[in-house]
Amino acid sequence: MFRLIPSGTVTSVPGFLAGAVSTGIKGKKEPDLAILYSPTPCRAAAVFTTSRIKSAPVVLSRKRLAQIKARAIVVNSGCANACTGEQGLADAAEMAKLTAAKLGIPREEVLVASTGVIGKPLPMERIRDGIGKISLAPDKGHELCQAMMTTDTRPKEIALEVNAGESRFTLGGVAKGAGMISPDLATMLCFVATDAVVKIDFLEQSLKKAAEASFNMLSIDAETSPSDCVFLLASGEAKNPEIGSRNGKIFQDALTELCTCLAKSIARDGEGATRLIEVTVEGAANQADARRAAKTIVGSPLVKAAVFGSDPNWGRVAAALGRSGAAVTEQRLDLYLNDVCVMKQGLPAPFDQEQMRLSLARAESVLIKARLNLGEGRATAWGCDLSPEYVRINSEYMT
């Protein structure tokens, strides 16, 4: 029903344009300021950080989203424009105004996102100069994605072509994030575009659902940032029969798949990470317990350090589960590492330690599965291992 577009990105969606420049905010030559643009006005949905401290762009974009229509996103990296007070709000508003003027659209149709150091004012001269220099084209999604990166080592982008009988449309997305990642109802920066015609209520509801199953099951370091946001723009250019809750299953599935792929790319590129960790909890008393248990295990620094060292120390998985708050009956608990049973009904199961160590050392992803055997709750969470490099990166971030 849907297929991956090779080297796809957000501008793989027909009609969307992007452009980026380097302004020196990040202090390097890489692009750090970009615009995503749809000449056709889009229906827009978003989820935002749940932090009580919100960046200026988040405050502004939340307000703009109230009118559920947008045509452009302007984004910079290197400075989060958070904890910057009234001046920060004025700067975010000016970014939107300059972008609107450049594109000849109302300023209310521009969303703003910033990511980087907290507590520094935006260098507005660089931003003003940069916005003037951006040139837009339908093949520049990759550059936009580059411009969002901070400690990311790899761009995160994807596009899916959906073909469901009379509904044919494209979904594309870009995301950034490598640290301060433990979204709670919202997440890092992620922009998703589609040309599908989608009812606005369903658009909002399906984004919430997709984020819940993907970005909200992601933890790199249990931190939630004040800048987190996911934007979804739907231009309607595919002119398919309008999608709503009645006929929306395929749209929902494709959107969840797209968000899950981006979430896994973020986990794999966690600061200092050497491998992806995927934790599945089955048989929990309920869904909430399954989610809580999976997120606690994937976020445990001791589990993460053990994975880094290829150490099959499954006692730490049991300890994380025990403190997660989920109902656990020790005598019913089964644990698996890369599909090998290491604990059965609460007791150590014999396994070849040396073999396991080798298998962990070779793996690009480590799969941890906990079967609680209490009910029907099931959830998967993604994260990464914890290496000395994470500490190095974060001990000299500001300098």
Added chain:
Amino acid sequence: MFRLIPSGTVTSVPGFLAGAVSTGIKGKKEPDLAILYSPTPCRAAAVFTTSRIKSAPVVLSRKRLAQIKARAIVVNSGCANACTGEQGLADAAEMAKLTAAKLGIPREEVLVASTGVIGKPLPMERIRDGIGKISLAPDKGHELCQAMMTTDTRPKEIALEVNAGESRFTLGGVAKGAGMISPDLATMLCFVATDAVVKIDFLEQSLKKAAEASFNMLSIDAETSPSDCVFLLASGEAKNPEIGSRNGKIFQDALTELCTCLAKSIARDGEGATRLIEVTVEGAANQADARRAAKTIVGSPLVKAAVFGSDPNWGRVAAALGRSGAAVTEQRLDLYLNDVCVMKQGLPAPFDQEQMRLSLARAESVLIKARLNLGEGRATAWGCDLSPEYVRINSEYMT
């Protein structure tokens, strides 16, 4: 009203004896099995881990504590006897029985504690042999403390002499813990002894209160262990007028002071730590918010990594505060690093970055203060920085 006893430990309390041996469970020559003993039966109180997965010694000692009387604690390190099923419970019971036989007391008066790797059976031959070899003396508290250590680099012990008119008594304690430390209502291993005469209700209540203000405000890595417990034994040998809620203030103050000192020693000796972090939150909307905010900041891996790098990146303190769940009004927020104001009413406050970096680099402790200016809630939490060494230790723990 109370003074520190130089080089004090748990056996600085008159009447208490201890002894330790090396059985090789830890695979080294250090002591790893020990007994604490009071010939006089003691009133006993305890707090235990809130983990849903509890070690066998925790299950056993909880049962024993129901009779609120105890005379001995037997403890080993190197193996936690957790996730070991029925065999684990039988092994813990045998440890108690052997200790009781050696001391000639009922087995119901022996508490048991184990700490170390999870999911391995206790090597009972070593335990049996070891218990026979322990010799008890009133000056062996230090050896007991050594025998509890796992990744600890320093013993944690203290004793206070209390003189409150007609009430004269001593309080002494030992603790262990360097990783898997984020107690929730209970904590690591800690044994406190006193010769004071204390009503049992008040004994239980004052231990809960002291643990709440000390061990429960401690986070090394946000992990809670299945083995956590704090035991308090009161022999009554000081023959003071019985202490209860009416006349218990000085006892409560001394006990809280003792537990706080031990909690800070644990934080300072966090796995791989180079310095202590003390976070005070003032002016929170209420007490619960203050505790939540202080614990979130002290547990933030990004704050911890910044402290390791002497990086005055206070934006991370603001970000941790924002996600803590505590009510925060950005415009009222003040932040201090080592008593220097870095954020005032939600805006960056100018400070000498180079000076601050030097002051952080030289400091043995880093003080972080957040004034929320919303109410009367106040709390202090303790933790440590995050170094590459933490990762190294925990990536090869089992091997």
